[in-house]
Amino acid sequence: MRQAMRARIAGLWSGVVFGALVSACGPVSEDMALERELEGGPVETVEAALTRHVPLPEPRPTALLGPKVAYGGGKYLVVWQDVRDGGIYGARMKRDGTLLDPEGLRLNTHPERDFGRTPNVAFDGKDFVVVWDSTDGVDGTRLAPNGAGPGPVFTVISSGEVAGDVGIACSRKLCLVTFNVSSDEGSDIGGLRIGPDGSRLDEFVIFISDVTVTGESAVAWNGKEFLVVWTDSHGGVDTPDIYGARVKEDGTLLERGGFPIGAAPGMQQTPAVTWTGRRFLVVWGDMRGGTDWDVFGARVRSDGRVDDPEGIPISTAPGDQRFPGVAHHNSKSLVVWDDTRAGPHRVWGARVEEDGDVRDPGGFAISGGELLNEFRPAVAYGNNQFLVPYGASSVAGEPFSPNFILGRRVKHDTRVLDTPALVFTRSTTTTTK
Template sequence: MKKCIISFKFLFIFVSILHSQTNYSEWNNDFNLSKNEFFIDTNYILIFEQYDQSIPEVAFGETNFFAVWTDWKDWKIKGTRITLDGIILDTNGITICPNSDSQWYSDISFDGQNYFVVWRTPDNLYGTRIDTLGTVLDPQGINISSLTYCGWPPSLVFDGTNYFVVWTDNDVYNSPTIFGLRIDPNGAIVDSSKIQISLELSYQINPALAYGGSQYLVVWEDELQQALMGARVDTSGVVLDTSEIWLSNLFGPLNPAVAFDGTNYMVIFDWGDVYGSLVDTSGTVIDMDLRLVNLNNTPIIHPDICFNQNHYLIIYRDYLSGHGIYGTRVNTSGVVIDTNGFEITNSANAKIRPNVCSDNTNYLILWQDYFSGIDWNIYGNRIDSGGSVLHSPDIRISYDDSPYKINTQKDPSLSTDGSDYLVVWEDEDSLDVYHLYGAIVDEYGIVDTCRIRISTSADSQLNPVTAFNGTNYLVAWEDFRNHPDSADIYGTRISPSGEVLDTSGIGISTSNGEKLNIKVSSDDTNYMVVWSDSRSGTKDIYGARLTGEGVLMDLNGIQISYLGPDRDQPDIAWGGNSYLVVWRIGNSPGEYNIMGTRVSSSGTVINTDEILISIAVNAQENPAVAFDGINYLVVWEDKQSGSDYDIYGCRIDTAGNILDTGGFILSSAPGDQILPSISFNGTYYYLTWEDYRNGAEADVYGVCVSPVGMIVDSFTVCSDQHDQNDPSICCNYTGNVFVVYSSFEDFIGNQYISTDRIAGNFYPFLGMEEAPGIKPVDIRYQIISSNITGDKFSILLELPSTTDIVFRVYDLSGREICNERYLSRGPGVQNIQWDLRDTRNIEVGYGQYFYQIDLGEQTISGKIILIK
């Protein structure tokens, strides 16, 4: 009887995506409907790490509050709805924008129907709409403006027609100043260009904003003059005060905040104590530098202010009280109601960055709290209009589910013993410390569950590479055990069964100077490792041979390239009589070419003049090379077009002659294609690369190339959401093509991980993609179980409505071996079965198969592995 292994990760990806309300068009219509991706290692460890949630902002939305903050666990803006009674509705938090950009400094406002959130990334100001149910309406974010200056939060208000957002960015003189833009409730940018609010040639930062019925008042710090300035802007975006309003006579006021009471603005700021200035709608300062809170000149306290139809509430951090959050009410004339203030919270540990909002009756105050003593979280409390605190204890708003992270895996490499594959990678054993692990994967995709601990010596081991010599694998890597700031090269042999033969590692190169960019090959007896070496003061290409028994043959290394411009990024392939070593040479900044030489199995450099492989304009980088039994094919990333990197190639014969002068193009898709990897399967070359044709997040694409340099096929290895990086490809002796890469994943099964894992994929990659513009029918199916009983594979599938079902099975070559149709099935539970026979009624053999279930315009896909 055959046993069946089913890839539940594979099932989970499709079930979770198709169960969601997201449609394919939001994924650029480039979702692979059938693929055979799987994790190499599903184990994970917890690594202690402090994750802060910080800088809260809150808005009132008629029925609920909505709070947002920066979550440093994954550098995202998170949020939650809070009822008017202080109940948290989204206890796990809402990710405001899932894209991979680092996000911080947010603000939020409400337009009567939806909330709008703005935030910064390193290069842009983004926004998104969120409805009152907490649904993010623009999940990829709205790009409001590019940024060249990264500091200070934006500020946002709604004026009844449009939102107005202000922020700090560099002006044409590269000096920080204040800009703004209007955004309509549909998320469209109203202004054709950003509005420069501060026209002074100075250093303006940290803006705050309020709407005053017919105009906005924008206030900010002027660092050059150590002053507090402001200007009014009307609702059409016209700056009304070209000569800025001077808001304080004090030297160096900080952290302004502003609110409007229906008649005047109250601008408050931090000057050891909390001061304020009243400003009317004509821009006239009525009262300046009112001392509203007396804290005896304590350090920065980050005050905030809100108006609730009767009076202002000022909140602040009080260092004198032990870092508590306090409040003071002030009337519309600037008279302090609570001369001694009142305590909102003063529980253990520090509290900073308070923020306040009113529902027109009570106030909700949020702050950043070190209550756990481990990391910062967001807490809050409500107070009534009389200043009474309504909750005890304080309300916890944000939850760091654990002060731990899941270990990251990256930089995979693989080689084959002819049948099975050895996959090696970096694995984060402790915070930011990486060691090397590996796994044996057979040609059917079955992973040995015992992962191999390759090297766990002191400090990190990085960038592993591997080759097979006919008897054992050699894994080599950059090793920091001797010099924490400079890598040596170590290696170990691993048997085909996964046994580490040199447990302490072999020191391949431990001389002075940094060693980087390691690659390895074999002449079927010995190994040869090459790298970029800085021992001479410039980067040169060095190599060293090891015997099959792991004995280092070249104690001082072999100098393969000679003094001159820096040479790095080598690769190496055995060509039957000699090795071909290729590398990048830097002629000037941004100008790189590809060169190479042949090296004999005895370690002799054959082409002392070097082979000029590509000397085109701009940059050619990261070469990779493979041999087809007659010639080599060298591929690289190439920027000779002047804009994006493309993939080029060139054949070289075993005598070192260039067969394709100038090279030939293998991919010129939009965006960058970088980091190519190449292997030969006995008939064709297969190469893959990191690809950015779909945007800022990396995918893995590839082509199949004949030995004469013709493209036979192109394919998508993986174009999932998030990044897939650093692909490595290898073909075994039977022609099987296997690709591994680092893939950012949200989940392993039901475990949320939010980190990089090593994934694998076999050719053919079954790149059946949806036609542009097609949206699937939302069939809310549920997979109840998948198993094998007797000689039948079955899936129990629950459908809520009637639909036609088509069940297909494919073998590894992509050949359809089963096609069953179930007409007008459902509602209810349906039993989809396969009798493990092909279309000729012949029982299939052991190995890996892929199924696809079509439900109208929706598809479920998965993997089946039959073992003895």
């Protein structure tokens, strides 16, 4: 059965397949689990939530869950899932905090594949490349830092067996896109390389993992190879681990099935990864303590050797610390995460040195509590500062209720700029799904 599933996926080209939204079935995703925790209600399908959504007073929140962010060409691009037509929106920001697209740019402009979810973004040296789950595959587009575009929507892969979070990282020549491939027997992490015009460079899917749990994957590029990291069930379905594998620019997979990066007792999930100039730094949510989530990390060398097999404790504060993001500049990485040490969800961070030392063992607060819950941060470095966007909501009791995307800039010395926070989602339009 697994081989049959692989054969079906491997033979799929980039042709567009139209289909209805898929309902939430099988294991509850990390996104849905967080939304249930935040809003206090039963999980429902995204389709049902959007169908019953009605316009709110203007200006209004339009995002669903948290953002992703990249920097390039002197601009940041923050992307998110949106309740408006197309489902995928973004906004560019200048270094000084000036928002260039105050109502958001619709990035999924396809006239028929008009819904997308869980976008991700990378910069390829010229343009931003945005990819997302189109509910029956993975689609994408390009946007220039000066706002030219977005370009035509291209299809990375069309398949009803491909869904969930999408990873992306780019070299100067191409981008590697990763995704979850599911079947009745389990799921794998697959990857495909795309060229500068969005064309697919691989005839067959690169199957990177064996069986995974939720299929969350992240990717980073070090100038020679990509490191793909994911949540993997080698440690058991109920106690997954973090695994990784390197993929060369020509598509060669160097470690079939991957190698362990975070394999402690308990659950390890939701990895993120960055290249530091000397090593990869992988971070994840960790429940080795058995009760609360913490944030751990490990450094991985270019040859795949793991410097910290026991993991680096980055935040072990009371409450839950999870859903980390990471970016690097010079000798320090900034790790950010969703934190409940004081009760409500807030965004905290800590700096990690090249040698693995945690500069801020207690962490420092990044979000300011403007709204009831502030959650699921992302982070990118650009022009001597980090940008940390995150989801924020004051609504309780309604699953998938629209939220704002807020953000703050953070300096190397942990100074947090922007009080009050930057607001990326303040739509004055009324178009909804």
